[in-house]
Amino acid sequence: MAQITEIGNIMIQLHNVSLAYQQDASALNNITLKIAKGEFVFLTGPSGAGKTSLLRLLYGALTPNRGQVLIDGQNVTRMTPSQIPLLRRSVGVVFQDFKLLQNRTVFENVAITLEVLGWGRADIGKKTMHILKQMGIESKYNLITQRLSGGEQQRVALARALVNDPKILLADEPTGNLDDANKNQILNIFKEANIRGTTVVVATHDRRLIEQSHKRLVTLNKGEIVEQVEKTTTGDDQAL
C-alpha cells in the first residue's frame, strides 16, 4: 500500500465503505483505500468483485450504505444532489461501451462537456479540436460516432472525459471491446493524462494491460480488497 501520510496529498479516500444493492447481497464490504494525487491505479478482480460499484461511488452515482468517500477533500457521501454535478466536472469517466451519442458528430460529443460548463462557442471549438488532436482523431471531427471503429470511439470518449482537464480519470473496462493495437493506444492516453497530473483509476481484468504498465494494483474479490501490489514505475514506462 502506498505510504501516504500527508492528508493534502490524497485525491481519493474510501473509509470503511460498504455498499449493498439488496439487503442480503453486499457489493462492497468495508473497503478502505487511499489514492494519492497524480497516482495511477488499476482495480482488478473477477466479474462481480465490485470494481464498477467502487468506480460509481467515486463519481457520485452511488452512495454507500456505510463509510465515507472523499474526493480531493470533499465528502461525496454528504453531497446534496445539486452538488454532484459540480463533483463530476472534475472527474472524467470512460466506459467499456463508450456511452457516446450515436447520432452526433465526434466534435459534438466532446464539446458537450464544455457546453455544460457554459463555455463560449469559440473557446469550445479551440479546446475541443486541441484534445481531438491529442487523441489523434482530429480529422474525424465531423463524422457521426456510429461510423467510427471501436478504438476511435473510445478515444472520443476519452477526449470527452479529458477535455476539461479533470483531476481524476475513471475508466471501467476501457479496453474490453478493443484489439491489442487499440489497447496500447488507449493505455498511452491514460499514461499521458497521468503525466499531466490527472489521477487515473482503471478497472479492468485484462492482465496483460496491468502487467505492461507497472502501476499500483488493487485486487477486489467479492466486495473486498484481497491484495494490493505496489509496482515501480520503471522499465516500460521509461520508453513511453
Added chain:
Amino acid sequence: MNKWKKQQPATIKPYKRPTLSGDGFGGRAGFFLSRALTNIRQNVFVNVVTIGTITLALLIVSLFMLIFVNLESAAENWSERVQVTVYFDRELAGPEQVSFREKISALSGVSRVSYVNREEALKRFKSRLKGQETLLEGVRPEVLPTSFEIALKRTHRDTVSVENFVKVLKRIPGITEVQYGEEWVRRFNSFLNFMRLLGALLGGFLVIAVIFIVSNTIKLTIYSRRDELEVMSLVGATRFFIKAPFLLEGLIQGTAGSVLSVTLLFGLYEAFLHNAGSFLTFNPTTSGLNFLPVEYIAGLLLAGALLGFIGSLTSLKRFITV
C-alpha cells in the same frame, strides 16, 4: 462535515473558465432554445409523432367541446320557453293592470312581464289552429281568459326556482290561477342535468385519456434519448441544464400540437359543421353550429402548451437518475 463544505468552492470550480456563452438567464435561455430547436431538427420523426399525437388528442377534445358548447346554447334557447302564466277570467282595466304588473315585476327572478288581452288571446288561438279556423267559428273573445305572461331570468329556470316563484306569485292578492307547465319544466331540467352530467363524465374521461396518451408519447420520446440524459449527467450538467432544453421542446411540441388542432378544427367546421343545421337543429335562432368561443380556443392553446411542458417534466423526473 463543515470542514469539507468550506473547501468546496476552491476545489470544485473548474480552474480554467474562459468567456461564457452568455451569463445570466437571458444568455442561457438563448442556448437552451437553440438546443431545443437543434434537438427537434435532429429527431424529426419522433417530434412529428409527438406533435401528431397531441394534435389528434386535442382535436378530439375540441370537437367534443364544440358539440357540448352548442348543446348548451341550444338548451339555453329552449329554456326561454320556461314561462309562468297568470290567468284572469276578466279583462283588467288600465290601473289594475299596471298595479299587477308592478307587483309581479317586483318579484325576484322576473325578466319580462307581458299582458295578453282577450283579442290577443283569440288571435294566438287562431294562429295555432291554422288551417282549421272553422273550429273557432262563433267563438267570441269574451270566452277566453286574459293573462300575464312572465318570463324568468336564466338563473331562475330550474324546477325548484320555478316552483318557489309560483308559490310567491300566488301570495299576491287577486292571483289565483297560475300555470307553468310543471311537467315540461321538470323534464326539461332533468334532461339538462343529465346532459351536463354526461358531458362532464365523457369530457373527464376524454381529458384523462388524452393526458395519458400524450404523457406516454412524450415518455417514449425521452426514453429514446435517455443516453443523452445520462451523458449530460456524467459530464456534470445540473438537473436544470439537462431538463431545460427538453422542457422547451415539450412546450414547443405542445404549442404546435394545439395550434394545429385548432386549425384543423376550424377547417372541419368550415367544411362540414357550420351548415350542419340542415340536419341538426340544435339552435333555433341560428342555423348550424357555432364555432368555439375565443376563451375556449385560448384555453385549448394553453392546455396544449401545458400538456407538452408537464408531460416532459414528469417524464424527465423518471429518467434523470444517474
